[in-house]
Amino acid sequence: MKIKDLEKLNDEGVESLSSKERRRFLQFGLSITGVFLGGTILSLTSAPKVQGALSSGNVPMTDFPYSPHYTMVIRQNHCIDCERCLDACRSTNNVPAHGYRTTILERSVPIAQKEQRERIFMPILCNHCNRPACVRVCPTRATYKDTTTGIVLMNPDKCIGCKTCMAACPYNARYFDEGKRAIDKCNFCYDTKLKESGGKITACAAACPANVRIFGDLTDPESAAYKLIHAPEKVVWVLRPETGTLPNVFYMNS
Amino acid sequence: MISYLKTNTFPTISMNQVLIVVGLALFSGIGLSFGIHSLVVGHDHTFGTSREVPWGILISPYVFFACLSTGLCIVSSLGQVFGIETFQPIIPRTVFLALITMATGLMCITLELESPWRVGFYALLSPHQSSNIWWKTTIYSLYLIFMLFNFMSLALTKKKMAKIFAIIALVTVTMGNLNMNSDMELLGARGFWSENYMPLYFLSLSTLTGCAGILLFSWLGKTFNGQTPNIENDMALKATGKLFTVLLLGILYFTGVKIMGGFFPQFTKNPEAMSLLVQGGFALNFWIGEVGLAVLIPLALILATKGKNANILALAGVSCLIGAFVLFYDLVIVGQLIPHYYQYNVVDLPQYYTYSPSLHEIMITTGAIFFFLASFVFGEILFKKIYTS
Numbered sequence A: 001m002k003i004k005d006l007e008k009l010n011d012e013g014v015e016s017l018s019s020k021e022r023r024r025f026l027q028f029g030l031s032i033t034g035v036f037l038g039g040t041i042l043s044l045t046s047a048p049k050v051q052g053a054l055s056s057g058n059v060p061m062t063d064f065p066y067s068p069h070y071t072m073v074i075r076q077n078h079c080i081d082c083e084r085c086l087d088a089c090r091s092t093n094n095v096p097a098h099g100y101r102t103t104i105l106e107r108s109v110p111i112a113q114k115e116q117r118e119r120i121f122m123p124i125l126c127n128h129c130n131r132p133a134c135v136r137v138c139p140t141r142a143t144y145k146d147t148t149t150g151i152v153l154m155n156p157d158k159c160i161g162c163k164t165c166m167a168a169c170p171y172n173a174r175y176f177d178e179g180k181r182a183i184d185k186c187n188f189c190y191d192t193k194l195k196e197s198g199g200k201i202t203a204c205a206a207a208c209p210a211n212v213r214i215f216g217d218l219t220d221p222e223s224a225a226y227k228l229i230h231a232p233e234k235v236v237w238v239l240r241p242e243t244g245t246l247p248n249v250f251y252m253n254s
Numbered sequence B: 001m002i003s004y005l006k007t008n009t010f011p012t013i014s015m016n017q018v019l020i021v022v023g024l025a026l027f028s029g030i031g032l033s034f035g036i037h038s039l040v041v042g043h044d045h046t047f048g049t050s051r052e053v054p055w056g057i058l059i060s061p062y063v064f065f066a067c068l069s070t071g072l073c074i075v076s077s078l079g080q081v082f083g084i085e086t087f088q089p090i091i092p093r094t095v096f097l098a099l100i101t102m103a104t105g106l107m108c109i110t111l112e113l114e115s116p117w118r119v120g121f122y123a124l125l126s127p128h129q130s131s132n133i134w135w136k137t138t139i140y141s142l143y144l145i146f147m148l149f150n151f152m153s154l155a156l157t158k159k160k161m162a163k164i165f166a167i168i169a170l171v172t173v174t175m176g177n178l179n180m181n182s183d184m185e186l187l188g189a190r191g192f193w194s195e196n197y198m199p200l201y202f203l204s205l206s207t208l209t210g211c212a213g214i215l216l217f218s219w220l221g222k223t224f225n226g227q228t229p230n231i232e233n234d235m236a237l238k239a240t241g242k243l244f245t246v247l248l249l250g251i252l253y254f255t256g257v258k259i260m261g262g263f264f265p266q267f268t269k270n271p272e273a274m275s276l277l278v279q280g281g282f283a284l285n286f287w288i289g290e291v292g293l294a295v296l297i298p299l300a301l302i303l304a305t306k307g308k309n310a311n312i313l314a315l316a317g318v319s320c321l322i323g324a325f326v327l328f329y330d331l332v333i334v335g336q337l338i339p340h341y342y343q344y345n346v347v348d349l350p351q352y353y354t355y356s357p358s359l360h361e362i363m364i365t366t367g368a369i370f371f372f373l374a375s376f377v378f379g380e381i382l383f384k385k386i387y388t389s
């Protein structure tokens, strides 16, 4: 099955996941797993190669397109909605009051076979997608994917304020900064905390008291994020996989 | 000016005509000054758009005028490019209308941008070829230039030259129209658009509005200038009326498909959005605007008079144009109202996002329409000789 067809399938949700097939793919050497679609787990970083892997059984060792390939793993069930990450992001990155780069969504999810519902806090931020809809539509390359790190960045000087990227992003990850007269979004603290820490951590991850946001490098087996994603018994997923943007922010319960 | 050069006579203008042009220009100026104000203080303070619904009503006149221009160009090329004689008498006015409709559309999109002063520089210095928006704006700007040359050649009675520019403009604008489809399709977040911007639908809709525009504005022009009846011109309008009727039937089919999608989820990929349009908050717009005004009323008027009455054809045209405007408004807005995380059981997430145009947005839209009307009347005065030659 081609990746395009897989994307058309519905996300089955994590509830119905079995980790068997995912383990199989890990054994094949696919470095990163996540979306669960129609019972098949896809590599998210190297789509053309996965296509090859799925159609011919000829499995490549995945090499990452970026180095370091930054990612964030959200350990969703640990989030207590204290919002310290939001404050840290705001103060570190000068985010104005009328916008936000990251937020916490509160979900109320039915618990299987019971009348009760469970409350879940789901932090969201830009997914630094491997196939970013926002970058594709921008007429002036004001938003672009950094060729070294894969971070989706903004050059505010080039932004004409057409807001096509806002219309295109499936994750509501962008807002118009009236001060800069340009779009602003999460950039993994590229010019602030990430730079200061020598590429080690972002402001929101550093501020989280419950270690929900694990920032790391997918090419580094020593990175905490790498380890979480590759833990064989853990289920990892991404948001709205059906849109085909191939996110680099992963969710798990841990 | 060109008319003067060619005919050696000043166009005669009555006081009433002057008053009408000045009045329209004044209204246009008032409306557009709201655009300048928004530009200065920022859309956050003046527009009804939001983070969730970033595109407002101003996208609708842009799409509307761009499609109208496409349709006008297509109909004008029936006579100019394909040499169908019946359509030849209406060529000059149609070309001029195509020119000013596209200019109005591009003006609307410019006023929708928050930082338009960066366009000239970065659209040229940092173009993005995989961005359909970039292509569309570039294509439409080029088209505007080709249409200008087309009209100038017509005014100078350089037929061959006019035909060459007409061909280039036709190819360009068709590309732009098809691009509009992929443009919307690309916006992965909004499935409603990819479902509703089908190339054939869009092209038919454009030609439909083009025919409606010709029927209405030929009638208005005639009324404005008090011209004597002209059999060839009437024949051309009747032929346009026939084309209009066929296209109405085509659009009726597409409207039927929308209705099916709105009532039966199995016929659509976006049941939430389609049901919002057909039986939810946009139902009035849909049934009165898209079904009634755009298709059924014009069809009924034409069938009742067998398409022979120019006044009724003009009435059918105006009804269709208003309906089409509503259609484009629905298309732009409904596409954005499904919440991004609607499948995630998010607490306090509304079933649909909301948007309503602000005073500034309405005034800018009205200003743009008046700008178009003022340009039209201006053309009627200045190019009367060319239109009737």
Ligand code: SF4
Residues within 6 Å of the ligand: A125, A126, A127, A128, A129, A132, A133, A134, A135, A152, A168, A169, A170, A171, A172, A173, A174, A185, A245
């Ligand atoms: S989450 Fe949205 S803004 Fe971020 S890279 Fe993906 S499409 Fe672009």
Ligand code: SF4
Residues within 6 Å of the ligand: A137, A138, A139, A140, A141, A142, A143, A158, A159, A160, A161, A162, A163, A164, A165, A166, A183
């Ligand atoms: S709003 Fe700015 S960043 Fe977004 S698509 Fe337009 S020019 Fe690019």
Ligand code: SF4
Residues within 6 Å of the ligand: A088, A089, A090, A092, A093, A101, A102, A125, A185, A186, A187, A188, A189, A202, A203, A204, A205
């Ligand atoms: S990574 Fe940095 S910019 Fe992105 S949400 Fe966290 S603090 Fe904000």
